[in-house]
Amino acid sequence: MTIGITHLLVVSAALFCVGVFGLLSRRNAIALLMSVELMFNGVNVALVGFARFGYSNLRPLSGMAFALFVITIAAAEVAVAVALLLVAYRRHQTVQADELDELRG
């Protein structure tokens, strides 16, 4: 069986689901950040797969251009999120997501 778009989509879905599980279940905020990165990678795999196997003459490799934008935004997101975590750690001496519950009603 030749490798096609479906194979890449399955890998992408697996990466995304593992990221979602990490996001829902881990306590450490840095681990949550890692899970978000896994989800970004899952989306990227799908985009690259569409660029490679869903080829259109009109817009060649648009999917890869999108993937580049996703990578850019992920880099910006990580920088800001790490800064936020550092501020939260300085204020509360913890980065456990379930202990940062000041807004709980």
Place this chain on the structure above:
Amino acid sequence: MTVNPVAFYVIAVLVVATAIAVVAVPNIIHAAVALIACFFMVAALYLAIGADFLAATQLLIYAGAIPVLIIFAVMLTRGSMRREGNSWVRWWPLALLVTMGLGAVLLGVFAVSHDRWHRGTYPQRLLDDGTTRTIGDALLNRYALPFEVASALLLVALVGAVLLARRDESEAVLERSEEERRQREERVRHRREERDRARRARLRDGVSTPDEST
């Protein structure tokens, strides 16, 4: 061009296995190392399907820059790791259930409609030239505006991160007052202990009171 199936399956299994390791390993540093391995494997996946420029970018940014930031964050918040008990929330089986439901929905969608998405592969003669020229052409013609906006976004994120992580004056004042409060409480506790000890010593030495035995 057809992708080598054996290479693809091996790399795909490694991608998913390292991703699972990221969320399943309790130690956060081990998770970060697994994350780096996962990003490397995704880069290998891109290479296997002929996306050479994306593979290089993945290595540079995902496998190189982002884990460094994350490990820096781990090191700078080291104090909270020591008393880290459980790494997962109490209701993680529920999270697993939700995730499996999501995966089932996605797989169902793929199974129903994959024929409609398959519109022929990228031409072999263009793949032989590499994808860089075509991506550059797309970025600087059709997606020129998003490209420029992305540069502005990076600048804003840079400035924002620096501003956030800097210790500003109000925060220093806050920390100082917090420290004073802690010292005051410490003093009060100390004085109370001193008083208790004196009272106990008095009771032991001399007059016994009815409540001494209790």
